[in-house]
Amino acid sequence: AQSVTQLGSHVSVSEGALVLLRCNYSSSVPPYLFWYVQYPNQGLQLLLKYTSAATLVKGINGFEAEFKKSETSFHLTKPSAHMSDAAEYFCAVSPTGGGNKLTFGTGTQLKVEL
């Protein structure tokens, strides 16, 4: 069984500041991990994924995430926030090779302020 916990349902940052969205996972087998983003009035889309290759994964729009097994974490970061980053972000986990059965977190709403 696997699960993810996203710490903070709402995160607010200033434009240009570091974005850090937290995700911790629990999995009985080596996991695959994902971040999805939902921009206002749009459907969810895949932002990046970890599938047991490089532990630092780069995604679209300057986002990246690092898989840390010792901390069971897969936090999402971006060095400098932009207004267009305002969206809801979902972390998800699946067992290795079982990407069709994702278990999602409850989401973090990112607000970017001037």
Add this chain to the structure above:
Amino acid sequence: GAGVSQSPSNKVTEKGKDVELRCDPISGHTALYWYRQSLGQGLEFLIYFQGNSAPDKSGLPSDRFSAERTGGSVSTLTIQRTQQEDSAVYLCASSAGGGGQPQHFGDGTRLSIL
């Protein structure tokens, strides 16, 4: 169209009625997924179709739920004898390959059972 299309966008119905939700995936995508999101919950996997293979129905919550995919394209999720706990946003997603994660989600159908 360019993205995953779902209809209707909103559906309100009385308890005990049957409902049909439609999903039109991105053209050429062989994998199709149904998820649902209840209030305050993460996304919950329902069913997965890949090409002509037998669908993975392991996420369907009861035998009142069924889904089909005709011609490898459009999919219909049917809920019979709806209950109030069926109220949720039902999301469809598709991806180009099999065995992988959903890439693009539709905007969802918001189902409300009175």
